[in-house]
Amino acid sequence: MGNLWKQQGIPHKGWTTVNVYDVREDGQSEDETSYESCMMCGHEKIRYVHVVSHPDYGEELLVGCQCAEKLTGDYENPQRREKELKNRTTRRTNFISRTWKISAKGNEYINVDNHNILIKEDSTTHKFTVKIDDTWGKKHFDTTELAKIAAFKGIEYFKEKGEW
């Protein structure tokens, strides 16, 4: 991959961060992860991807932290956003490795902050669904671990909305 920093016609300043995400946010293993490469400098295997846009450039770029800092002129928030994502990964790992109890019907559950999280196995398909309090998730997962990751994301979503 080339180095866009040396290429004409690409603004070097004035970019805005659209999003920052973790390519392993669904708990992917190392093997099943498709890492990104920084579209500006070509640095490979970016896990925390910064999506930036510019009013004079037609497309969004996926870049690493250092290029995001240079492009946005912001030397605080890109690192802060990455740290938040790393903290979330730690929280997710802790959540999954908690001791889950087994209900009378044989399903795994835990109680968190006065909320009940249940992972139910469908007796026919042997797929797993998530129930948080009285709300059933719509997705079906092949393993309890994937279902627990989805439960974690659900909890984080409720917390962000202030509904937890």
Ligand SMILES: [Zn+2]
């Ligand atoms: Zn870069």
